[in-house]
Amino acid sequence: MKLQMVGCSHHNAPLEIRERLAFNTEQAAAALARWRAEFPRTEAVLLSTCNRVEVYTATESDKEGPTHHEVAEFLAECHGLELVSVFDDLFEQSGEGMVRHLFTVAASLDSMVVGEPQILAQVKQAYQLAQQHQSAGPLTHEMFQAALRVAKRVAHETAINERRVSIPSVAVGDFARVIFERFDDKRVLVIGAGEMAEETLRYLHDAGARHITVINRSHERALSIAGQYGGRAAAWEDLDRLLVAADLVVSTTGAPEPIVTLPRYRRIEADRFQRPIFILDLAVPRDFDPAIADCLGVYLYSVDDLATACERNRHERERELPKALRIVEEETQRFLAELHHRATGPIIQRLRQGWQSLRDQELRRLFNRLPELDEPSRAEIEQSFDRYVNKLLHPPLESLRDESRHGAPHGLLEALKRLFHLKD
Amino acid sequence: MLSGISVFCFAASYAVALALEATRLWFRSGVRGALMLGFASAGLLAHTLFLVYRATTASGAPLSSAYDWYLLAAWVLVAIYLYLVYYHPQAAIGIFVLPLVLAMVGFAQLSDREPFPQDPAAQVWGTLHGIFLLFGYVAVVIGFIAGVMYLLQARRLKRKQLPPARLRLPSLEWLDGVNGRAIVLSAIFVAAGFVSGIILNAVNHRQQIDYVPWNDPIVWRLGGTMAWLVVAALFSQLYRPANHGRKVAYLTVASFVFLAFTAILRPFVASEHSARPDQAAQTPRAGEARKLGDEESRTSTSTVWSPSLPVSQSPSLLVLPASEVAA
Numbered sequence: 246m247k248l249q250m251v252g253c254s255h256h257n258a259p260l261e262i263r264e265r266l267a268f269n270t271e272q273a274a275a276a277l278a279r280w281r282a283e284f285p286r287t288e289a290v291l292l293s294t295c296n297r298v299e300v301y302t303a304t305e306s307d308k309e310g311p312t313h314h315e316v317a318e319f320l321a322e323c324h325g326l327e328l329v330s331v332f333d334d335l336f337e338q339s340g341e342g343m344v345r346h347l348f349t350v351a352a353s354l355d356s357m358v359v360g361e362p363q364i365l366a367q368v369k370q371a372y373q374l375a376q377q378h379q380s381a382g383p384l385t386h387e388m389f390q391a392a393l394r395v396a397k398r399v400a401h402e403t404a405i406n407e408r409r410v411s412i413p414s415v416a417v418g419d420f421a422r423v424i425f426e427r428f429d430d431k432r433v434l435v436i437g438a439g440e441m442a443e444e445t446l447r448y449l450h451d452a453g454a455r456h457i458t459v460i461n462r463s464h465e466r467a468l469s470i471a472g473q474y475g476g477r478a479a480a481w482e483d484l485d486r487l488l489v490a491a492d493l494v495v496s497t498t499g500a501p502e503p504i505v506t507l508p509r510y511r512r513i514e515a516d517r518f519q520r521p522i523f524i525l526d527l528a529v530p531r532d533f534d535p536a537i538a539d540c541l542g543v544y545l546y547s548v549d550d551l552a553t554a555c556e557r558n559r560h561e562r563e564r565e566l567p568k569a570l571r572i573v574e575e576e577t578q579r580f581l582a583e584l585h586h587r588a589t590g591p592i593i594q595r596l597r598q599g600w601q602s603l604r605d606q607e608l609r610r611l612f613n614r615l616p617e618l619d620e621p622s623r624a625e626i627e628q629s630f631d632r633y634v635n636k637l638l639h640p641p642l643e644s645l646r647d648e649s650r651h652g653a654p655h656g657l658l659e660a661l662k663r664l665f666h667l668k669d
Numbered sequence: 670m671l672s673g674i675s676v677f678c679f680a681a682s683y684a685v686a687l688a689l690e691a692t693r694l695w696f697r698s699g700v701r702g703a704l705m706l707g708f709a710s711a712g713l714l715a716h717t718l719f720l721v722y723r724a725t726t727a728s729g730a731p732l733s734s735a736y737d738w739y740l741l742a743a744w745v746l747v748a749i750y751l752y753l754v755y756y757h758p759q760a761a762i763g764i765f766v767l768p769l770v771l772a773m774v775g776f777a778q779l780s781d782r783e784p785f786p787q788d789p790a791a792q793v794w795g796t797l798h799g800i801f802l803l804f805g806y807v808a809v810v811i812g813f814i815a816g817v818m819y820l821l822q823a824r825r826l827k828r829k830q831l832p833p834a835r836l837r838l839p840s841l842e843w844l845d846g847v848n849g850r851a852i853v854l855s856a857i858f859v860a861a862g863f864v865s866g867i868i869l870n871a872v873n874h875r876q877q878i879d880y881v882p883w884n885d886p887i888v889w890r891l892g893g894t895m896a897w898l899v900v901a902a903l904f905s906q907l908y909r910p911a912n913h914g915r916k917v918a919y920l921t922v923a924s925f926v927f928l929a930f931t932a933i934l935r936p937f938v939a940s941e942h943s944a945r946p947d948q949a950a951q952t953p954r955a956g957e958a959r960k961l962g963d964e965e966s967r968t969s970t971s972t973v974w975s976p977s978l979p980v981s982q983s984p985s986l987l988v989l990p991a992s993e994v995a996a
Contacts, residue, residue: 401699404834415831423822423832426842518909519916521841538827542914550829557831 246384246588246653247307250343251316251335252292252299255357258334266320266331268293270374276323277378283319284311288382290389292350292371294364296357301347303384313337344388345577351392352399353406354569360405360562365396387584395576402572405565408558412551413441416525417448419554421493424523424544428454433476434491435459436484437498438466441527443473445495450474458487462498485509489516494524496532507536514540525551578650585649592658593642595667600638604630674719676740680774682712683747683767690763693835702758706751709763713747720744735780738799743773745807760839765814794869798862802891805858806928809898812851813925816918819844823915841914848917849905855924856895856902863895890931897927 253262268276273291280289287310290301300320304310311319317335321328338346349355351368372389375381381389400406409415425431433454435442438461446457457476460483461467467478479487488494488505498504510533519542526533526547538545608630612623641661648654661667686708689701723737750766822838832838866888870881881888901920905912 402697404697407834419831420826422840423826423838424841426840426846518912520913521845541910544826546829554829554831561834 246584247302247304247310248340248343248384248388249302249310249313249316250299250338250346251302251313251320252297253331253334253336254297254299254355256355257336262331262334263296263298265324265326266293266298267295268298268323272323273371273374274378276319277375277380279323280319280380281378284315287311288375288385289380290372290375290385291380292368294367297350297355299350301343301385301388303382303388305384341577341581344391344580345573347388347392348395348573348577348580349570351396352569352573353396354399354566354573358410359566360408360410362406365393365400368392368396384584388580391576391580395573398576399569399572403565403569405562405569408561410555410559410562411444412527412548412555413445413448415551415554415558416445416495416527416546417452419558420544420546420551421449421523421525422452424521425492428452428493431456431492432490433457434487434494435470435476436494436496436504436532437461437528438463438470439497439499439527442495442497443470445525445527446470446474449493449495454493458491460484460487485513488513488522491522492520494522495527496525497527498532500528500532501530503531503534505533505537507534510534510537510540510543517542527551581652582650585653586646588653589645589649589658592661592667593645596641596661596665597634597638599665599667600634604634674715674722676719676774676778679712679716679719680771682708682715683770683774686712687763687767687771690761690767693761693764695835697835705763706754709747709751709754709767713744713751716740716744716747734782736777736782738803739773739777739780742803742807742810743770743777745803746770746773746810749807749811757839757843759837761836762814762818762839764836765818769810769814794865794872797865798869801858801862801865805855805860805862805898808851808855808858809921809924809928812848812855812921815844815847815851816921816925819848819918820915820922823918845913845917848921849912852898852905852917852921852924853902856898859891859895859898863891866891894928894931898924 253266255263258266268291273293276291277289280287280291284302286304288303292299292301298320300316302310302316313335317332318328320335321331346355351365353360353362353364356364368389372381372385375385409418421428428449431454433446433449433456435446435457438459446454450457455475457471457474458479459467459471459476460479460481461470462481464478464480470476471478484504488510496504521542521544524533524537524543524545526545529548531547533545535545535547537543608627611626612618618626645654645657645661648657686705689705689708692698692701720737720740723740746766747770750763750770753760753762753766818838819841822832822841822844825832826841838844870883870888873881901924905917905920910916
């Protein structure tokens with residue numbers, strides 16, 4: 246059996262190389278069709294994301310399958326590139342290393358942002374695409390199913406995926422969700438129309454926020470962002486009125502001074518009747534006077550507050566990393582043992598068939614010599630023979646299973662073949 | 670078979686569920702949620718069977734004695750806990766609810782198990798009195814739990830601390846909603862319990878049996894509790910800044926503290942509420958009012974207990990049926 250991965254990732258290849266080797270869905274589909282034509286006896290799955298381009302290949306025989314050079318050539322040719330321009334940026338993993346690498350990637354332990362959840366879906370999609378184009382087979386099926394199981398186990402048994410590490414995701418996922426049970430009935434006010442506001446708005450929209458109002462000094466820009474999320478744009482002069490109605494405020498203006506001072510908020514506060522308000526002040530310098538955080542019902546967070554939370558989350562993820570890697574290692578060994586044991590299947594089957602045939606011959610001879618035996622006695626004798634054969638088979642099968650834990654049991658299989666005259 | 674179920678069975682199940690909840694603070698586990706639910710559900714099942722057994726064998730249970738009243742209140746609380754766990758499986762609600770459940774079971778163990786005598790004519794009002802107060806007090810407990818969780822969660826958020834992964838709580842909005850509903854429901858149920866208690870007493874007074882003097886400390890205590898809860902509910906509903914947030918949470922916590930305070934004081938305050946003939950005989954006012962002769966009819970039916978009864982009775986004060994006294 247030959248398992249191999251050739252590709253590049255953010256660890257070893259610069260962005261320019263990854264960009265040149267990246268595949269979109271159509272390109273990947275075409276590449277897999279081409280693979281089938283060029284290497285019909287080798288299973289392949291092509292994983293292409295922003296941070297990696299990797300081809301996973303598998304063949305039943307050690308002697309078959311493309312070499313590292315051939316896979317690299319294939320990747321280069323798919324993009325019309327000279328092999329020399331990308332060869333040095335491609336790395337290879339094979340056998341146990343390849344399985345470990347796939348599990349690590351699927352569990353998001355090899356990602357640029359460790360624990361980011363998108364990679365699992367990308368691995369799944371890559372496998373599905375290979376299935377659709379019939380470049381996947383039984384080996385890759387088992388490998389990718391195992392990889393998805395490992396990813397789920399890591400997610401379940403560690404907190405590596407739970408801790409968010411980007412400011413907008415922490416703001417919405419870790420803080421807004423702790424304040425609000427739902428977002429579809431909340432009034433979201435976006436002050437300013439910066440990139441950070443837009444990203445935060447995307448998270449809020451995904452969380453269900455529907456009543457979105459954007460105000461910006463440039464009304465056109467406000468209209469553009471509001472339009473993307475089904476919100477509305479309002480005039481800058483309406484700020485106080487909108488603050489009274491808002492449940493959640495995202496502020497990202499470039500104003501040099503706070504736009505909402507404490508006295509200004511005090512005037513608004515009376516009309517809010519201390520209704521809770523969550524303010525994300527993502528502007529630098531800040532748009533809201535920090536003293537407003539002391540007002541009743543106000544939960545005010547600045548970029549620094551959120552950055553501290555992100556840093557803490559990143560640290561938490563790192564603390565979870567050894568535990569996650571232990572799971573990957575454990576699952577890799579288990580998967581390889583099962584794979585190796587699976588390879589012993591045909592020999593075991595032949596051994597069993599041979600002994601079974603001997604049992605049948607002996608039973609026939611015995612029953613011919615003892616015709617007076619009734620049915621219950623015959624059944625009892627047959628069962629005894631069955632037990633005898635099973636007991637004889639048990640030690641070699643156990644030895645094969647034990648040996649499989651340490652690699653493919655080639656020596657033992659060869660010995661069994663010679664000892665019991667098992668022919669291929 | 671039912672007679673084999675003891676308080677220990679379900680109390681132990683709840684204790685194990687609580688211990689499992691507490692382990693959230695130290696480590697993650699994939700099976701803990703299922704185990705916790707399993708133990709709490711098994712406890713609730715045993716608890717239900719125990720109450721059914723009491724209802725079929727003890728006269729007037731499950732509301733006729735302090736013992737049964739506390740056990741039923743604990744049962745309602747566990748049922749609410751399981752409902753909440755279903756909707757908030759990630760939140761550590763059990764850490765807050767289960768200690769109070771165990772405290773109620775503990776209170777039950779310290780309480781009098783003898784059913785209280787009563788005239789059958791007042792049975793309906795007695796039942797209503799007990800049920801309303803039970804729901805009212807459970808609402809106060811739920812409000813207290815939600816209030817404490819709200820204050821903890823709000824404190825964390827004000828300090829800009831991330832919610833700890835191992836002690837998750839429901840959102841402020843959800844807790845706020847529970848607080849608001851708990852304070853209103855507790856006021857309504859306790860008021861209904863108070864009014865039904867007054868009617869019960871009036872019926873007994875007319876028939877000159879087992880009535881409580883209007884100046885009895887228990888009447889004043891329950892009246893005070895009701896007044897507090899009604900004022901708190903009105904304040905939270907009519908004063909808009911108290912509609913939301915910490916003010917409602919403080920009100921629900923204060924309601925529980927008020928209730929707990931009066932419950933702790935109860936054994937130290939002499940009262941004729943649900944007193945039995947031998948106790949009643951100690952006070953001339955009640956002694957005049959009660960018909961002491963008909964012991965047998967008193968022990969054949971029982972009244973509904975409400976939490977204004979003494980928590981524990983000394984053995985010398987317990988009333989035994991006439992037949993047992995004779996024996």
